Amino acid sequence: MTEKLIFPPQAPMQHRNFVWVSLSCGLYWFAFSLTRPIISLYAASLGIQGIAAGLVLAVYALLPLLAAIPGGFIADRLGRTVVLRAGALLMIVSGLLYGLSAGPWILALAQLIAGLGQMAVWLAVQVLITEGPAEGSESRFATFSLYMAIGQMVAPIVSGFLSDQFGYRTVFAGYTLSSLLLMLTSWRCREESRTPDPAATAPSPSIGASARFLQAEEPVSFKVRGLFRQCLTMVRNRRFAVILLTTFISLFIVDVRTAYLPIHLESLGISNTRVGLLVAVGALSALFVRPIYPRLMAKLSFRWMLILTYGVSLMLLFAVPLLSNFYAIAALVFVTGLALGINQPMTLSMIAGATTQEERGLGIGLRLMSNRAAQLMDPLLFGFFTAFTSLRTSFLLVGVLLLVCCAFTVRLYLSSEKEPLSRARTMEKGREFQRNG
Template sequence: MSSPWFLRLMVVTFVAQFISSAIRPLITYESLAAGAGAMQVGFITAAFAVLALVAAIPLGKAVDRRGETGFLVLGGILVCATLLSLLAPSSLLLLGVCSAFLGLGHLVLVIASQTLIAKGSQPERRETRFATLTTVNAVAQIVAPAMTGLLVGDVASSHDELATHVPNSHLVVTIAAGMAVIATLSAISLRRWPGALARRSVPDAPRGRGSFAAVLRLPAVPAAILASLTVLTSIDLLGAYLPVYGQQHGISARTVGLLLATEGVAAIVVRIWMLRLITRFSRRRVLVGTMTLAAISLAGLPFLSLLDTPEPALFAVMVLAGLGLGIGQPATMAWVAAQTPVHLRGTAVSIRLSGNRLGQIVVPISVGALAGGLGLAAAFWCPAVLLLVSAGLILRTPRDRPSIVRTRRASRRLPHLKAKEGKLSD
């Protein structure tokens, strides 16, 4: 294979995020059609993270020991099998089980992909590649929910009539399964024809235990995990409960899909400017500012139902939410990788992702219970509060070390800094 390894990895990354962003809203609609309420939607949403939470840290250690490309193939096969299971007649139990295995397959792909970038990239290219990875994810987050919304159409567009069947659901699943096959073939090509990856220099891991504690003792890593958790769960809750919000207020599935796609477009825009923002203001300040913006946007969303035509205001809020939630994932990926020794990066990625999955279990279940008792607004106010709390704790972390971008610019002015660049970026 002559194509660069990073390009082939981006194919896998795009498909993994596309499937997650297309199928999870579909599962919400299928759950509503099967008679689920707000609490049941919360449980099914949380199921996505159950198996992933249990498997995350062992998977990260296994990736450190055995390499990444084999796990990319494994994740692709698991996602394919799960999507085929969704073609069976729907029930709440089946939807919950499929959500759990889809989450496990997605986790395998994410751990392997992020570890491959963390270990296979030079320090000066790592932050750029993580930004590219999350931009590819954002493109998938635009295209996938819009596709699901357009194919599903006007199902559940009125709270007076609950649909008992989701139109074109099998077509959505079939498209996703075909893309999963493409991703699996791309992963196989990375394993059989690694190209430049075969020539990378990876130091031997030292013997011994305690890698979990060693990672958590690293500066700023717990704060990065917290930021990642709150941002990701906020995105999940927005994707899970915006369809419920639409159903209650007469907004069609097509419009809901476009709203979620708008959030994805805004996330791409802010990620394009991410490196400049971090260079100018520091990663810590950028995270605090964007998380606060996202919290304000989510907190205001329930009030838009008071408007006669809430759709224009909803699109504006989705833009602000995308700008606020877009930087959290790439910034924390690069933050963790920069703070972690090479031989622990797979473990560090898995710890960060296990924190994400823990949040994806606890937060949706808690929010679903609150939404069932207090009303749907709680599904948006709770993540807003979590974002504000997380932003406050991030603000208390020590100042960032100089980023690779800022150090590279300084090295042009001060040649004697060039010798320190590698140390600062690692």
């Protein structure tokens, strides 16, 4: 009788929280996708080109790259919603700076703050969405990705139209407004009650009260050392390393699509409105991931999912330089977007299955660090290559580098299938590092 009284009211509450978290995800991606495709075009309109443009774009990922792991630690300790609201506030500040920018320095500062704020928001919503019940998680992650895809799809169209009709500063005003709405939805998000693993947190009865007091008063330096040892343990797990590499490759290609494809399209004489439509096509394809992803996961092994998504998504880099027709490029962006859209729920599912609830924030933090490493390397590589050769050749050179990275990742996963160390032993070793500091 007690169970019947307690559990039914929780289901609607969990559903409402899932909706608010998903709305926050959609608003985040709407704000991100509103500005990301036009930052490179805006920088070019200010006369910032070549390596200088690459640095302005790359600085966006600098602080997130450094703060991703500490951010996961903070999310685990202070709470996911605290990190979510702090990130939304930083996004509002960055929007105001974007509107004030008229040269490389303020634009770079806006990029720096936007990167940190967006990293915090994306970290928080990913951790919040993985805290639901294990039953139906595949469907939940796919639905979460649907909200993300809607934000990614609508924003570039709005961005292109606004920049063509009213100028870039109108787009930055829309970004600021979206960040304000995100702040409002963040206050409706709630965290699942966390029950720590007794084996990981409770000391042995034989330790005594004094030892438990010393454990509670453990110096911060010991906690930091334990944190990085735990990170090292997780990365040494080859399957977790595959997650990070897959995230890096996917985000790299997505960032090429949102940052450098618009420059290529502009060189073909395509307007900002049509550029926004093309970027939106990539997000539109992700909508089709929602119904097909659970079926693909049920029929294909992870190995073949990995090879399939790599092969299809790399087509973007190798085929774009050969195409000049708007509709041919749109078809390419749509097909490659399917593969890139699958990688998002696939890696989230793997992280949810490979970490405990107490390790979830750290796992997402490592994944975010991989994301931001991709967004740092993308403009730096393109900025370097375009200083010596054409943009079209740069697409091919970057494609070759990513192809090598994909081959290495597949080989690493194949070797992980023979790895004798089980997931349970790996996680227990990580918790032992954390306890011993």
